[in-house]
Amino acid sequence: MLMAHMLPMGFFETIMWPLHWAVSGLLVLAHTIFSPFTGNDTGLTWVLSIVLLTVVIRTLLIPLFVRQIRSTRNMQVIQPKLRELQEKYSHDREKMGMEMQKLYKEEGVNPFASCFPILLQMPIFFALFQVLNGVSRGNPVGTFLIDRPHLIESMQQATIFGAQISETFWPVTDGFGAVQIVAVILIITMTATMFLSQRQLMGKNMPPEAMTGQFAQQQKMMLYLFPLIFAVGGVNFPIGLLIYWTVTNLWSMAQQFYVIRNNPTPNTPAYAAWEERLRAKGHDPKMYKPGQKIPRKPVERFGTAQSGDDATGASDDTQATKETRPKVQRQQPRRQSRSKRRR
Template identity: 30%
Template sequence: MSRRLLRFGPLLLLVLFLSGCSSVMSELPPAGERHGFWVTYCVGPLSDLLDWFAEILFDQYGLAILLLTLIVRFLILPLTLKQYRSSKQMQLLQPELKKMKEKYKDDVKKQQEETMKLFQQHGVNPLAGCFPLIVQMPILIALYQAIMRNETIKEHAFLWLKLGEPDHLYILPVVAALTTYLQQKVMATQMNPQMKALMFIFPIMIFFMSLNFASALPLYWVYTNTFTVVQSYLLYRRPSKK
């Protein structure tokens, strides 16, 4: 069960991501209307931070989105590192797990017992990599909604972009798709063959969605993708000192 969860976890995140995007198509109330726990204590404060950052950054909401994205990503960095360490531990145990699977291929119960003993011996929790991911999701969704439900953003421009309208020059959709591809390319060593197919499907989806969404959202995708590319390169491509 845990292996299946780890295998299809990224696909589950994709479904959650698209579910979040579908909410843009519905008419959500602005973040200024504080109704309910989610908006009052999660989305609303992040939206207020966007306004405050824009004030100190010369009324540039494009820079405010960048600053808030960086702050949130650095705040959840400890969770990301924990997920990374869990992933590396599981990688180190793969040869032993493969041998055990071959040795007890006719006895599934014994195979499971020996697998759990191996995990306990090395202090590895196969679900440890999922917990940080689950914790991160509400934070990132709150940031996403804070951007999309901030009415003031829609009235501002950044570079050639009108943040409340799609980029009719198609530059931003191309950049969003490219950074999405680069993000998955850097993390390709952590993917199974099924998930590697998303390296081509996901950027194409991002491109077509960016054609229709207000530029503030693809701009956020570009920022967070770029951060993830740098973070993943440092974590997964840098040789371990051990």
């Protein structure tokens, strides 16, 4: 079966075949799970199938996402050192490049690591686009959909809020209808969540010294450029693909919020908020590091007295008791005579 599907394909299709196989298999599996509860041919079943596919993909990408956050944070921390090198070796670009590579190696930073999750997700995005686009055009992609023609027809006819999930905003054939309305709402939501996710990272988890320089300019460019690209290209995305990308952005926002809240970069607003939460719970922020598990009860240092008014009050009461206690002078026993002892 593998060779039968691979031989007629071109080079690109051959490379993408494993992803087509996986995406179509996950969609069919999710449809099998939800169809007994929400119906075999309903739009809700296919939407839930796409959501489950998103959750599975994002769960698999969690290690790379955490690595991306750490790499971005490390790049932010070394920005002052990079600017010093750029100013010091501005006349010698070769020497500056060597020193920058040396700094990356010493700090354990990979300047390209922050792009890995995006680059890895793009083939998955293309695979899902081709699978859903193939369904909308009646040209199924993926082994599990090719072998199940009845699911192709089911997905083509499935609707959500009156719009078929296989249709696209453009071209507009029958006027501005339910497809265009749902597509516009999803495009706005998709671009807004993408913008807010990047804005959350720059506004809360970047130190002030990292907000200037070439790296900061690149971050600001990505902040506005990526949402604009997806907003323009979204008019050609099927409704199902817009649902996938919107759910992906929502997942990224929640995941990023959790990482920034519990493992913030030093000298950032998120780090200051993390310290305030520790103090409110009675902990000393100097005793912990971001990402470290914090016990519920504050840990008292060895040999220290109780803190707060209770300790002060207890010591005052003890001192007052010592001062007001009457002093009793001990009397030495008198020596008795032999006659008195006999009595």
